[in-house]
Amino acid sequence: MVELDDLDKKIIAILQTDGRIPFSRLAQALHVSESTIYLRIKKLREAGILKGFSAIIDYRALGKNSLAYVLVKTSPRQHQRVLKVLSNIDNIYEIYDVTGEYQVLLRILAENRVKLGEIVNRVRRVNGVREVYVLYVLNVVKEERAVRV
Secondary structure: OOOOOHHHHHHHHHHHHOOOOOHHHHHHHHOOOHHHHHHHHHHHHHOOOOOOOOOOOOOOOOOOOEEEEEEEEEOHHHHHHHHHHHHOOOOEEEEEEOOOOOOEEEEEEEOOHHHHHHHHHHHHOOOOEEEEEEEEOOOOOOOOOOOOO
């Protein structure tokens, strides 16, 4: 793990709110040189802390109005294969290998409940899937992408 000082933390915080900010504006805001910003960002990238820069998309504005979290029980011998198959299903946006009664947690986005049901049924048909439990999201209360440093 890389030790982060206050400047690194401030850079990360600003980049999480505006990943397109020019180095010159970032340097000006933090009262350091552009070369310092360049070197710090390079260090954070090499350490794997900054993985890249991307746009934050409002999935609802794109017509993906149905969100569900799906818990999946798998057969122990087929667990890895199930994860691989699930990774190739469109509209499954996140897959977590978890502990507990269920071994997999999925985050699924779809246009509507009918499409969501089709995706869940596709998950059910994957060889090695023993049980599926769907948590349909009624209302998003908090959705935060930034990580506090």
